[in-house]
Amino acid sequence: MRELMTAYYTEAKTAEIDGSKKIAWITSGGPVEPLHAMDVIPIYPENHSAMLGASKMSIEMCEVAEEMGYSRDLCSYFRGDIGSAVTKKSPIPGALPKPDFLVAANNICGTVTKWYEILSRFFDVPLFLLDTPFIHGKITKQSSEYVEAQMRELISFLEVNCGKKFDHDRFKEVAETALEGLYLWEDILATCENRPAPMSCFDAFFFIAPIVTLRGTKECNEFYRKLLAELKQRVEDNIAAVPNEKIRLLWDNIPIWTRLRDLSELFASHGACLVADTYTNAWARTKIEGDDPVKGLGNALHKAYLNIDFQQMIKEVKGLIKRFSADGFVIHSNRSCKPYSLGQFDMARTIQEELDIPTIIIEADQTDDRVFSEEQTKTRVEAFIETVTEKIKKAL
Amino acid sequence: MGRDEVLKTFEGVVSDPLGSIKEYKEKEKKPVVGYFCTYTPEEMIHAAGAIPFRIIGENKAVERADGHLQSYSCSLIRTGLDLALLGKLDFVDGTVFPHTCDSIQRLSDIWKVNAKIDYHADVVLPVKLNTESAKKYLIEELGAFRKSLDEHFSTTVSDKKLRESIKVYNEMRDNLSRLYRIKNEAPKSITARDVNNCVKAAMYMPVEEHNRLMAELLADLDKGAKDEDAPRVIFSGNLCVFPEILDFVEKAGAYVVGDDMCTGYRYFVTNVDEKKGDDLGPIEAIADRIIKRPICAAKHNPDFDRGEFLKSLAREVKAEGVVFLFLKFCDPHSFDYPRLMKSLDEVKIPHILIETEMDNPALGQLRTRIEAFVEMIRDNR
Ligand code: SF4
Ligand code: SF4
Numbered sequence: 001m002r003e004l005m006t007a008y009y010t011e012a013k014t015a016e017i018d019g020s021k022k023i024a025w026i027t028s029g030g031p032v033e034p035l036h037a038m039d040v041i042p043i044y045p046e047n048h049s050a051m052l053g054a055s056k057m058s059i060e061m062c063e064v065a066e067e068m069g070y071s072r073d074l075c076s077y078f079r080g081d082i083g084s085a086v087t088k089k090s091p092i093p094g095a096l097p098k099p100d101f102l103v104a105a106n107n108i109c110g111t112v113t114k115w116y117e118i119l120s121r122f123f124d125v126p127l128f129l130l131d132t133p134f135i136h137g138k139i140t141k142q143s144s145e146y147v148e149a150q151m152r153e154l155i156s157f158l159e160v161n162c163g164k165k166f167d168h169d170r171f172k173e174v175a176e177t178a179l180e181g182l183y184l185w186e187d188i189l190a191t192c193e194n195r196p197a198p199m200s201c202f203d204a205f206f207f208i209a210p211i212v213t214l215r216g217t218k219e220c221n222e223f224y225r226k227l228l229a230e231l232k233q234r235v236e237d238n239i240a241a242v243p244n245e246k247i248r249l250l251w252d253n254i255p256i257w258t259r260l261r262d263l264s265e266l267f268a269s270h271g272a273c274l275v276a277d278t279y280t281n282a283w284a285r286t287k288i289e290g291d292d293p294v295k296g297l298g299n300a301l302h303k304a305y306l307n308i309d310f311q312q313m314i315k316e317v318k319g320l321i322k323r324f325s326a327d328g329f330v331i332h333s334n335r336s337c338k339p340y341s342l343g344q345f346d347m348a349r350t351i352q353e354e355l356d357i358p359t360i361i362i363e364a365d366q367t368d369d370r371v372f373s374e375e376q377t378k379t380r381v382e383a384f385i386e387t388v389t390e391k392i393k394k395a396l
Numbered sequence: 397m398g399r400d401e402v403l404k405t406f407e408g409v410v411s412d413p414l415g416s417i418k419e420y421k422e423k424e425k426k427p428v429v430g431y432f433c434t435y436t437p438e439e440m441i442h443a444a445g446a447i448p449f450r451i452i453g454e455n456k457a458v459e460r461a462d463g464h465l466q467s468y469s470c471s472l473i474r475t476g477l478d479l480a481l482l483g484k485l486d487f488v489d490g491t492v493f494p495h496t497c498d499s500i501q502r503l504s505d506i507w508k509v510n511a512k513i514d515y516h517a518d519v520v521l522p523v524k525l526n527t528e529s530a531k532k533y534l535i536e537e538l539g540a541f542r543k544s545l546d547e548h549f550s551t552t553v554s555d556k557k558l559r560e561s562i563k564v565y566n567e568m569r570d571n572l573s574r575l576y577r578i579k580n581e582a583p584k585s586i587t588a589r590d591v592n593n594c595v596k597a598a599m600y601m602p603v604e605e606h607n608r609l610m611a612e613l614l615a616d617l618d619k620g621a622k623d624e625d626a627p628r629v630i631f632s633g634n635l636c637v638f639p640e641i642l643d644f645v646e647k648a649g650a651y652v653v654g655d656d657m658c659t660g661y662r663y664f665v666t667n668v669d670e671k672k673g674d675d676l677g678p679i680e681a682i683a684d685r686i687i688k689r690p691i692c693a694a695k696h697n698p699d700f701d702r703g704e705f706l707k708s709l710a711r712e713v714k715a716e717g718v719v720f721l722f723l724k725f726c727d728p729h730s731f732d733y734p735r736l737m738k739s740l741d742e743v744k745i746p747h748i749l750i751e752t753e754m755d756n757p758a759l760g761q762l763r764t765r766i767e768a769f770v771e772m773i774r775d776n777r
Contacts, residue, residue, distance in 0.1 A: 068734050069733055069734035069737055070730070070731070070733075070734055071730040071733070071751075073468065073724065073725050073727075073730060074727060074730055074731065075727075078731075106523055109498050110497050110498045110523070110694065110727065110728065111498070111727060111731075113523055113696050114693070114727070114728060114731035114732070115731070117696065117698075117731075118731065118735070120698075121735070127698070129523070129524055129696055131522055131523045131524040131530065131696070133495070133520040133522065133533070133537075134495060134501050134518075134520055136504065136505075136518040136520070140520075140537075140540065142533055142536035142537055142539075142540065143520065143533065143537075145533070146522070146529055146530070146532070146533035149529035149532075150527075150529060153527070153529065309504075309505045309508075310502065310505040310506075311505065311508075311509070333466055335466075335468050338468075338469065338498040338499055338502065338727065339498040339501065339502060341466060342465060342466065342469055342498070342499060342502035342503070342506070343502045343505050343506055344466075345463060345464050345465070345466075346464055346505075346506055346509060346510070363466075
């Protein structure tokens with residue numbers, strides 16, 4: 001996978017220099033398929049910010065943003081990104097390539113609206129905002145029409161900024177490839193329904209990069225096809241991600257990128273495997289349906305996991321707990337991400353009461369490691385594991 | 397009533413908003429509907445025969461809401477939810493959540509399950525305000541809100557009723573605009589705290605009553621009050637929940653001559669165009685106001701630059717300093733802050749940032765900071 005991602009960034013950096021292709025920065029929930037259809041290279045600042053976290057550069061970058069006047073309480077992905085854009089520091093040599101234009105969808109948060117407004121001023125490039133009204137209960141007619149209208153506006157925006165007509169046939173192809181990729185991704189995650197699970201969500205966090213950044217490309221699907229075969233083989237051979245898997249857990253929220261290894265080892269040391277998570281599963285939702293792929297894509301993006309009310313989210317969580325036979329629920333209360341985190345306390349209570357599943361809430365941040373308390377987390381996780389173990393014993 | 401009595405009445409309303417709204421409910425025998433955020437189309441609630449009021453919690457430690465909301469959410473939603481959980485909103489007939497920010501959106505989810513208030517409406521306003529498709533959606537969404545009001549309150553929010561409501565709300569907005577002009581031209585004639593009370597009172601009493609009292613107040617203000625040459629300051633941000641801060645500025649010898657706050661100017665700025673209401677329909681006219689009014693940080697409109705707006709506001713009222721006043725943990729406003737700061741730097745207007753939480757004002761320290769700021773403006777001259 002490293003080669004896959006390196007090739008992707010190398011192509012983007014080359015395009016930045018020789019102008020052979022346009023570059024667009026896009027949000028993780030954004031309409032990427034039309035970009036591929038127009039030969040535009042999509043760049044995902046969120047993914048890059050996660051890399052900053054994993055490579056322990058995020059604090060330094062966040063501090064640069066704070067120097068600029070951005071509050072420490074703002075999303076650390078944003079702070080990391082703007083810090084890196086200003087200083088050009090990044091695990092990618094020369095940092096992310098400069099965008100020709102920007103595409104944001106607020107189906108994940110209001111943060112990206114502001115973030116991309118700032119990027120638009122910083123790079124002095126045009127911004128297209130796909131405004132996807134939040135869904136309380138059912139999608140209303142007026143909101144789905146609004147999203148559809150904007151999908152057409154997006155196409156005009158791309159035509160203007162790429163200086164060529166939109167290729168609908170090509171788009172259809174990309175949409176199909178993307179769909180295939182999403183099914184592959186779904187199947188990959190589903191291998192963990194097996195006992196023992198062949199991988200944990202810590203692996204899934206790592207493997208998610210292609211479905212986010214390369215969705216709609218052949219390379220993405222090829223990679224996943226191989227990965228799926230490998231995982232199936234592991235299932236066949238009974239190879240466990242966590243040897244002696246005793247406890248199966250579900251993870252909620254964005255990973256704590258700065259502590260992946262520590263947490264993974266901590267849980268594994270108790271025979272606990274995080275067999276699934278709401279984060280990587282959210283990507284399997286973006287499926288384009290119907291015979292009009294432009295409309296279908298709008299619809300799929302509209303229904304993003306963070307764009308639905310938490311009663312619906314709870315339903316999804318319950319579904320995951322059942323499907324993956326989870327014994328416990330690990331909730332990351334993520335300071336950076338309010339749309340993902342507010343409501344978690346109620347969610348925890350409901351899950352605990354209705355499914356009788358123990359839950360734990362870990363207060364942390366996706367990449368701002370300054371708010372992570374190692375000692376406290378360790379003690380609390382250990383107590384939680386004990387509770388889950390007791391419960392499993394009793395059930396036997 | 398004379399000036400002092402009117403101001404006293406407003407002060408009474410603002411110091412006990414829930415008590416006041418409850419009293420009006422009983423007196424007028426009308427349902428009361430609470431709302432979050434100034435983008436709520438109050439006219440529509442009014443036309444449904446209810447009294448709208450803004451929900452802002454109390455300046456004290458949160459008791460129950462911490463079991464539902466993380467400590468990194470803003471005071472507005474934490475204290476608001478606390479009111480509901482403590483049963484202090486039991487007399488309320490409904491709540492309206494217009495789409496504002498991620499926090500309000502999730503609060504709506506939590507509220508629905510825990511607050512136990514009969515009527516719950518989400519008015520999912522567009523975030524984008526600069527396109528035709530957004531406008532069309534906004535009009536339809538307001539139309540859906542009208543239907544939901546009709547159904548719940550067994551009434552018909554007719555165009556005729558809406559036009560009448562628009563009129564009384566325009567009158568309220570006109571009154572407050574006139575008051576702001578007077579404060580700006582003769583800042584000695586009324587204190588900043590009283591001006592703020594006039595605005596907030598409009599959120600906690602029947603609009604007709606507010607209009608009546610404001611007319612009396614405006615007739616009785618001493619516009620000739622001579623002013624010394626004191627520094628002029630404006631506020632920018634979300635909510636001013638500690639009017640003490642306004643006092644600090646004026647006691648330090650400066651005047652507060654305007655603001656871009658949602659408990660101030662942004663609440664009443666821009667009227668609904670009544671002529672448009674007659675020609676196109678009142679809902680369209682309300683939508684038009686939502687689009688045209690100076691935007692809040694939570695909205696997206698590339699044709700409206702909040703930095704330029706703040707500069708021009710400062711120029712218009714001859715402000716020499718800006719106090720940024722934010723409730724802490726407010727994403728939209730925190731995102732805009734560096735940009736606004738920069739635009740003030742360009743025209744060399746000094747500014748300070750004050751972040752407060754409603755349960756922990758640290759007023760003493762604020763007073764010192766504000767005094768120092770006013771001093772600095774003076775030295776700057
Ligand atoms: S982490 Fe949350 S707030 Fe930040 S960009 Fe992602 S969805 Fe938005
Ligand atoms: S104060 Fe800010 S964060 Fe709080 S509800 Fe208002 S816009 Fe949202």
